[in-house]
Amino acid sequence: MKLKWKIYFLCLLIYIVSIIVTAVVVTSSSYNSMIKKEIQRNLNAQASIKKSSLLYLLTNMKDSNSSARLEDYSQALVDMFTTKNVYLQIYSPQGELIADGFYLGQGKSKVDIVETSSRDYILKTIDKKHYLFINERLEYGGDYVILTTVNDVSQIQEQKSNMYLSFLRASLIGLVIMSLLVIMLGQFITNPLERLITTSKKISQGNYSHRVPVQSHDEIGMLSLQFNTMAEEIENKIKELEREAQNKQEFIDNLTHELRTPLTSIIGYSELLLAIKYDEKKFTTGLDFINSEGKRILNMVNGLMDLILSRMESLNISPASVKEIISSACERVALKANEKLIEIKIEGDDFPIPVDETLFTMAIINLLDNAIKASPAESTIKVYYSQSNNMANITINDQGCGIPQEHLHKITEPFYRVDKSRSRQQGGAGLGLALVKTILDAHHASIAFDSEPGKGTSVTISINLEDVK
Amino acid sequence: MKGKDIMADILIIEDEEPIRELIKMHLSLAGHSYVEAADGMQGLELIKKTNPDLILLDIMLPGLDGYELLPHIRSKAIPVIMITAKSSLSDRIKGLNLGADDYITKPFECLEIIARINALLRRCGKTKGIKGFDDIEVHLEERKVFKAGKEVELTPKEFDLLNFFIDHKGIAISREKLLEVVWEYEYEGSTRTVDMHVQKLRSKLNTNRIVTVYKIGYRLEI
Numbered sequence: 001m002k003l004k005w006k007i008y009f010l011c012l013l014i015y016i017v018s019i020i021v022t023a024v025v026v027t028s029s030s031y032n033s034m035i036k037k038e039i040q041r042n043l044n045a046q047a048s049i050k051k052s053s054l055l056y057l058l059t060n061m062k063d064s065n066s067s068a069r070l071e072d073y074s075q076a077l078v079d080m081f082t083t084k085n086v087y088l089q090i091y092s093p094q095g096e097l098i099a100d101g102f103y104l105g106q107g108k109s110k111v112d113i114v115e116t117s118s119r120d121y122i123l124k125t126i127d128k129k130h131y132l133f134i135n136e137r138l139e140y141g142g143d144y145v146i147l148t149t150v151n152d153v154s155q156i157q158e159q160k161s162n163m164y165l166s167f168l169r170a171s172l173i174g175l176v177i178m179s180l181l182v183i184m185l186g187q188f189i190t191n192p193l194e195r196l197i198t199t200s201k202k203i204s205q206g207n208y209s210h211r212v213p214v215q216s217h218d219e220i221g222m223l224s225l226q227f228n229t230m231a232e233e234i235e236n237k238i239k240e241l242e243r244e245a246q247n248k249q250e251f252i253d254n255l256t257h258e259l260r261t262p263l264t265s266i267i268g269y270s271e272l273l274l275a276i277k278y279d280e281k282k283f284t285t286g287l288d289f290i291n292s293e294g295k296r297i298l299n300m301v302n303g304l305m306d307l308i309l310s311r312m313e314s315l316n317i318s319p320a321s322v323k324e325i326i327s328s329a330c331e332r333v334a335l336k337a338n339e340k341l342i343e344i345k346i347e348g349d350d351f352p353i354p355v356d357e358t359l360f361t362m363a364i365i366n367l368l369d370n371a372i373k374a375s376p377a378e379s380t381i382k383v384y385y386s387q388s389n390n391m392a393n394i395t396i397n398d399q400g401c402g403i404p405q406e407h408l409h410k411i412t413e414p415f416y417r418v419d420k421s422r423s424r425q426q427g428g429a430g431l432g433l434a435l436v437k438t439i440l441d442a443h444h445a446s447i448a449f450d451s452e453p454g455k456g457t458s459v460t461i462s463i464n465l466e467d468v469k
Numbered sequence: 470m471k472g473k474d475i476m477a478d479i480l481i482i483e484d485e486e487p488i489r490e491l492i493k494m495h496l497s498l499a500g501h502s503y504v505e506a507a508d509g510m511q512g513l514e515l516i517k518k519t520n521p522d523l524i525l526l527d528i529m530l531p532g533l534d535g536y537e538l539l540p541h542i543r544s545k546a547i548p549v550i551m552i553t554a555k556s557s558l559s560d561r562i563k564g565l566n567l568g569a570d571d572y573i574t575k576p577f578e579c580l581e582i583i584a585r586i587n588a589l590l591r592r593c594g595k596t597k598g599i600k601g602f603d604d605i606e607v608h609l610e611e612r613k614v615f616k617a618g619k620e621v622e623l624t625p626k627e628f629d630l631l632n633f634f635i636d637h638k639g640i641a642i643s644r645e646k647l648l649e650v651v652w653e654y655e656y657e658g659s660t661r662t663v664d665m666h667v668q669k670l671r672s673k674l675n676t677n678r679i680v681t682v683y684k685i686g687y688r689l690e691i
Contacts, residue, residue, distance in 0.1 A: 275682075
């Protein structure tokens, strides 16, 4: 059931219950007070009837003979005092009806014998009409009868029913008005919720940039605001996922390309050489290409293996001497450096850095390798390291060809090469910097490139010495 | 080196040297001449300057990529075959939408590239209609073969076989491959059909250019 109907029916229930309770309480209290007044009024009337009766008896019994009994005058009394609204009945002390002005009850009612001289009264319903019976002893000359006055009090009951009826009428009108008000209230409360629902539907359908308009500062407004925050968070996450998926797709595309290109050459040349007549020049060219392209695939596979292993391996971090790491990396590239007559200068005071020695050395070797490849013959590569404010910085500076600005942000992506043909000649698979980045990411270290084409490149690695522990 | 034997002039735009060289070897074997470009900029220059019959275009190029070059090629209405390592459908569709006439995915087969070039040239009406070797002339339009000016009667299959050999000069072609392309079906044990047709072709044309390659098949040697 919809919330607005729940509100509607709940309000309806509360309204009906309160109307009923009010009607019952108000009607019965006013009925009670009216009936009390009526009783009082009738008691007064009865008192005056009694007095008049006594006066009548006094006058008549004095005149007649004294043997006349009180009962004998009863019918006369009844006839005299019974009026349209007040009926008189007289009972013998034994409770037998002697004279009756109230014919309805004839033969049926038998008054309870009034023992004391005090009055008592009772309300009775006879044939759907309500009567007040007041009983009292009428004593005269040592003898007594019971004088009963009967008053029709039906109009009080009628008033009570009328009151209920007018309550019902008023409450029906109230019900209509209240229904309208409650429906409006329901709309007012549920409209912002409906908007929330619509928006969340749209979001779940993939429209992640959709938002709810916030129109108030109450709980629903807060909910909308919170909902928007959540939607934004989801949108960001989705975008991030999409980016990641795109990166993965790019990686796969690149990998396919990088594999297919050399394979095309290898298969193509071998097929060609198998099919053509022997020709020394063609055979030499073809075999050379088969050889170099085979090596290229090997290079790429090695690079990929390093990349995968560096991602999978758990780091074995322990304090190591930065000087030793750099020296051992330099030794590994010394041969290549010597070939180009490149000098590698190391500067800095030794300090321990918390790294995985094997992987970190691999990263440094890759960076040195890149520097050597970029450097012209007989140039210098400088490596310096320092620590300040818990940060260790290692910088590798070369005087090589540099990297154009527009390439800088992409060079750590796998297979990305600034100059493809040059890289190919040098046997690069475009995975070196991707490997370095992976290793440094695992160390929570950062890498920054500062380069000017034609002048050289500076690569700086920064490690937070506190972070890696 | 333009002459009677040159069938078409082809521009190769491919940055990978080994592949470029490989295509060049195939083109010269098939009797095409070529110009080459190693990157996008060079390619664009050659598109503007020269007027090749067909362009072989790599997609991933330094400088300008193949997609960027396609509109320039299109404006000159030169047929293009894309060579791409990207095999996804969207890449292919993108290239074809931009005006490429055909595509070849790396790694490609040797015979495939020449076959596609010839097919495209034929579709675009850029073949000369006459090809041949020595004193043998093949008139494609009329499907007639002349030896020293005199017509030689060939069956349709013999004609197709000869045509295929001429298109793939210098390359050994297996009997299975010949069955596949000329007869357009593949089943074992019927390579004898190929042998019989080659025998007939040799005697009808009175040539020893179609040589048997041991364990492989046949090769038209010129």
